[in-house]
Amino acid sequence: MANAIAPRIPAQAGIQLKEKSMLINYLKLSLKILGRRKFFTFVSLFGIGFTLLVLTLAAAILDHIFSSYPPETRGDRTLVVDNVRMQGKDSMSTGPGGYALYDRYMRGIPGVERMSILSQPETVISYWKGARLKSLIKRTDADFFRILDFEFIEGGPFGEADVSEARFVAVINETTRAKFFGAGPALGQAIEADGQTFKVVGVVPDVPIFRLMATGDIYVPTTTAKSDEYKARLRGGFFALFLLRDKGAVESVQQEFKVRLGKIDLPPQFDRIYAVPETFFASFARLFIGDFQAEDAGGRLLAILLTAAALFMILPAVNLVNLNVSRALERASEIGVRRAFGASASDLLLQFLFENVVLSVVGGLLALVSSAALLALLNRSDLVPYAHFSLNWRIAAWGFAFALAFGVISGVWPAWRLSRLTPIQALAGGVK
Amino acid sequence: MSVPMIRLDNVEKVYRTDRIETVALSGVNLDIEEGEFVSIMGPSGCGKSTLMHLMGLLDAPSKGTISLGGAAVTDASDKALARLRNESIGFVFQSFHLIPDLSVLDNVEIPLLYRKAGASERRKAAEAALERVGLSARKHHFPSQLSGGQQQRVAIARAIVGKPRVLLADEPTGNLDSQMGDEIMAILQDLNTREKTTLVMVTHDPRQAEKTARTIRMFDGRRVN
Ligand SMILES: Nc1ncnc2c1ncn2[C@@H]1O[C@H](COP(=O)(O)OP(=O)(O)OP(=O)(O)O)[C@@H](O)[C@H]1O
Numbered sequence: 001m002a003n004a005i006a007p008r009i010p011a012q013a014g015i016q017l018k019e020k021s022m023l024i025n026y027l028k029l030s031l032k033i034l035g036r037r038k039f040f041t042f043v044s045l046f047g048i049g050f051t052l053l054v055l056t057l058a059a060a061i062l063d064h065i066f067s068s069y070p071p072e073t074r075g076d077r078t079l080v081v082d083n084v085r086m087q088g089k090d091s092m093s094t095g096p097g098g099y100a101l102y103d104r105y106m107r108g109i110p111g112v113e114r115m116s117i118l119s120q121p122e123t124v125i126s127y128w129k130g131a132r133l134k135s136l137i138k139r140t141d142a143d144f145f146r147i148l149d150f151e152f153i154e155g156g157p158f159g160e161a162d163v164s165e166a167r168f169v170a171v172i173n174e175t176t177r178a179k180f181f182g183a184g185p186a187l188g189q190a191i192e193a194d195g196q197t198f199k200v201v202g203v204v205p206d207v208p209i210f211r212l213m214a215t216g217d218i219y220v221p222t223t224t225a226k227s228d229e230y231k232a233r234l235r236g237g238f239f240a241l242f243l244l245r246d247k248g249a250v251e252s253v254q255q256e257f258k259v260r261l262g263k264i265d266l267p268p269q270f271d272r273i274y275a276v277p278e279t280f281f282a283s284f285a286r287l288f289i290g291d292f293q294a295e296d297a298g299g300r301l302l303a304i305l306l307t308a309a310a311l312f313m314i315l316p317a318v319n320l321v322n323l324n325v326s327r328a329l330e331r332a333s334e335i336g337v338r339r340a341f342g343a344s345a346s347d348l349l350l351q352f353l354f355e356n357v358v359l360s361v362v363g364g365l366l367a368l369v370s371s372a373a374l375l376a377l378l379n380r381s382d383l384v385p386y387a388h389f390s391l392n393w394r395i396a397a398w399g400f401a402f403a404l405a406f407g408v409i410s411g412v413w414p415a416w417r418l419s420r421l422t423p424i425q426a427l428a429g430g431v432k
Numbered sequence: 433m434s435v436p437m438i439r440l441d442n443v444e445k446v447y448r449t450d451r452i453e454t455v456a457l458s459g460v461n462l463d464i465e466e467g468e469f470v471s472i473m474g475p476s477g478c479g480k481s482t483l484m485h486l487m488g489l490l491d492a493p494s495k496g497t498i499s500l501g502g503a504a505v506t507d508a509s510d511k512a513l514a515r516l517r518n519e520s521i522g523f524v525f526q527s528f529h530l531i532p533d534l535s536v537l538d539n540v541e542i543p544l545l546y547r548k549a550g551a552s553e554r555r556k557a558a559e560a561a562l563e564r565v566g567l568s569a570r571k572h573h574f575p576s577q578l579s580g581g582q583q584q585r586v587a588i589a590r591a592i593v594g595k596p597r598v599l600l601a602d603e604p605t606g607n608l609d610s611q612m613g614d615e616i617m618a619i620l621q622d623l624n625t626r627e628k629t630t631l632v633m634v635t636h637d638p639r640q641a642e643k644t645a646r647t648i649r650m651f652d653g654r655r656v657n
């Protein structure tokens with residue numbers, strides 16, 4: 001309809017402003033209102049920011065624990081045996097397997113390219129230039145360095161001959177090199193650990209402690225152990241790594257492993273033995289759920305994590321939606337006033353859109369900055385040895401997108417409903 | 433005379449709540465000519481505010497038609513109505529309806545926000561309007577920090593800031609002492625005589641009604657004169 005009353009100052013005449021400055025108007029307006037409603041603004045920012053913070057932190061930590069990066073680059077076709085249980089009528093024995101279990105019974109499984117037997121990391125003490133140094137030692141074989149993919153900083157791994165001849169050679173990590181030799185190179189130097197002296201043949205980067213198979217400060221041949229007793233044991237002290245020829249062989253290898261377990265001569269007090277070769281993730285998951293006989297530990301942990309994440313996101317989302325909706329309703333009379341003085345429904349839509357976008361963006365930035373700071377703090381602290389957490393941008397972006405969507409929909413939708421009413425209905429509080 | 437500025441044709445307004453139906457207006461016919469200064473009187477609850485809201489395009493009639501400048505607005509789009517409210521009508525609510533989150537100055541600027549006016553232009557116009565109602569000193573206050581009479585003057589400043597051709601004022605002097613009431617009346621008379629603003633005012637005060645050219649009397653939702 002044309003305006004039958006010619007206005008004195010038509011809205012479209014006067015200074016024709018560019019759309020950009022209209023947007024700046026909306027931005028200023030939303031900052032003004034948010035600044036005036038400090039409590040609501042604070043609660044909203046806290047809700048958005050804290051949710052995103054925890055989400056990005058959790059993502060960074062999980063990513064660091066589970067994603068495939070050196071030395072576990074072949075994680076998709078590597079299986080781990082880290083836990084063995086022997087059971088009888090009156091006795092039970094659970095923990096890492098024994099050297100004999102793997103060495104005597106598990107060599108040459110079809111589909112397995114390489115197998116490595118490695119000891120649990122063990123704390124050893126070194127007396128070095130008057131200082132008492134603590135390190136984690138891992139005794140292993142040559143295939144360990146072929147299954148795991150260490151990027152050697154100095155030298156290289158020890159080989160078959162070193163192991164069979166029981167040579168006192170060692171691969172050490174960067175931190176250990178620094179502890180023993182300061183900044184200088186370590187290759188060819190001697191180090192002392194637990195009363196034994198080893199010649200350093202290689203230096204590797206630090207591996208975080210939760211990469212249980214690969215982590216260690218000093219790696220030496222299994223045969224340098226002080227006694228041969230370990231060679232006869234079925235239970236205790238050792239893990240095994242299996243590198244499969246291709247990842248499709250997982251089930252057949254697990255099947256063959258089970259068959260071979262059945263053929264083991266068990267000590268008289270036991271009649272059954274359990275162990276499953278599984279992926280790094282599944283073995284970690286099993287540790288985490290604490291259920292030794294769980295069929296699909298990896299799947300279960302994943303389900304638990306996803307449920308936790310969903311719950312964690314849903315609760316604050318519902319809260320935020322609630323807060324936003326009630327706030328928009330509370331502002332019914334503001335909407336009525338603006339309508340009475342010429343705001344169209346789309347003007348109001350834009351205003352509320354801006355307010356909610358500003359809130360979400362500021363909340364998201366706060367979360368990003370604080371989670372980056374917290375991760376840096378975690379990395380610098382010794383809480384998780386050798387950990388190097390970094391922000392997962394993809395998760396952060398997804399979290400942000402969700403926060404934005406929830407915030408905007410819950411803030412704008414009720415405002416839009418109210419702006420469809422006549423000004424008087426809105427002024428009366430939104431009742432028709 | 434030519435086409436009336438405002439025409440109500442057999443207008444009815446019924447409020448429906450859960451169980452009760454209130455007939456606030458029935459069969460109201462009314463013409464207001466351009467440049468007129470009209471007052472509306474009647475007992476409380478007789479439908480004066482309802483009538484004003486309908487003339488201000490703030491609510492929709494249940495029956496009948498409303499025309500502005502000869503054109504029916506009953507079926508106008510939201511955008512068209514918004515533009516009419518913004519460009520052509522200024523409204524003073526009986527209960528002020530200021531936005532508590534905004535300062536006095538920001539409240540007065542509201543009508544200009546929906547015109548493509550620049551920030552400094554808006555500020556200047558709002559300050560002039562506040563000056564006119566004698567409230568310049570309070571421009572950075574918030575509504576909750578003002579007395580009822582001061583809030584009423586802010587509401588008047590907001591209604592006149594956009595220089596509308598029609599000003600609808602629902603008891604604009606209701607909360608003011610007689611001296612302040614006279615000052616506001618003087619402003620309204622000035623708008624009417626000098627700027628040819630069409631003015632409709634609800635009042636309970638016969639003394640103020642006498643200053644207008646015509647008084648419309650209402651009773652129980654109907655015109656009685
Ligand atoms: N939103 C509403 N819902 C239901 N009834 C309403 C509503 N608004 C007004 N009414 C009723 O409509 C009638 C007219 O009300 P209105 O506000 O127009 O009276 P008024 O003449 O302005 O009174 P006053 O002089 O007290 O301001 C009254 O009976 C009132 O109760």
Ligand SMILES: [Mg+2]
Binds near residue numbers: 481
């Ligand atoms: Mg009234």
